[in-house]
Amino acid sequence: MSRSPGLQPPAAARVLPLAFARRLIDWQLKAGRRGMPWQGTRDPYRVWLSEVMLQQTQVSSVSSYYPRFLARFPDVHSLAAASSDDVMALWSGLGYYSRARNLHRCAQVVVAEHQGIFPTSAQALQALPGIGASTAAAIAAFCHGERVSILDGNVRRVLSRLLAFEGDLSQLTSQRELLALAQALLPVAPSLQDMSAYTQGLMDLGATLCTRSRPNCEGCPVAGLCQARAQAQVSRFPIKTRTLKRRHESWWLLLVRDRSAPAMPRVWLEQRPPRGIWAGLYCLPVFDSEAALLAAAPASMRPKLEPLTAVAHSLTHRELRLHPMALDIETSARVASADRWLPAGRWVALDALEQVGLPAPVRQLLRG
The missing domain is CATH 3.90.79.10 (Nucleoside Triphosphate Pyrophosphohydrolase)
Structure with a gap:
């Protein structure tokens, strides 16, 4: 049965670049970003805090807010016990203030319902206030080595170009298809170090090389696997037809x-x-x-x-x-x-x- 032009084959039917995970891990361990204050920890509280702060916010801004926030609220118990005004005052200027309200509410739920201990699986983490699929995956991968893929905006761009993904990412069905492909690309039976490096590598690649404009394909560790580059259509991906009305x-x-x-x-x-x-x-x-x-x-x-x-x-x-x-x-x-x-x-x-x-x-x- 033939498929309509532009329609993606199922994830299981695609030929995936299986060398992608190993190349990405090796590159991240050798040349990935270093020195950010939230790196090198397996504390779910700190990973969660950094992931929430980094949503739609530049690393340079978060780098100054993150240590100040930790100094005032060093653990989930202190954050849960704080007043809303104290939390919002410390968040002031970072923007997207619903993040701060959800952060505070999530801390209260973790303390009240989980004895101050974050769940270990991505699925359980998503049940907490303000924790979406990508944030849950990051916590589970970094802290517990769970074999689960993040899929934030940067990662969608990286994988869309890697696979020349024709799906319209303004549509939920295409988002689900890309998530299935992201899962299929994960390293097989990874160690905790490999899973952490792979997850960080996806973030680093999207932030430093596979950028929205003027991507540095020459410096990319997986350029030889990139289907968009092979087609000379890197700028065409990711595809998203719905535009934001301001x-x-x-x-x-x-x-x-x-x-x-x-x-x-x-x-x-x-x-x-x-x-x-x-x-x-x-x-x-x-x-x-x-x-x-x-x-x-x-x-x-x-x-x-x-x-x-x-x-x-x-x-x-x-x-x-x-x-x-x-x-x-x-x-x-x-x-x-x-x-x-x-x-x-x-x-x-x-x-x-x-x-x-x-x-x-x-x-x-x-x-x-």
């Missing part, structure tokens, strides 16, 4: 500063709702329009409002244009009245901003 929004931010006690300046912050952009973080009061912001302020205060420079901020699905307007209040009576007309929130001293979770552009604005 929304553009404008927000007006009210920056109210209490200057009634010059030695202790404060700003008014509200906590964002539990769902949506910057969920659970503290933020300047947000308004949909300049008119809405002006309507919230008493008429006597409006002439004192000072527009500040607008700030552009990119999120995964949105482009935000932030328009801050500053209002200085210099008498204790005015401060007391402001408590009545401002949205629900609290005053926070400028020298205590590190103790609350703030979105990166808001923190930068307040520092300025």
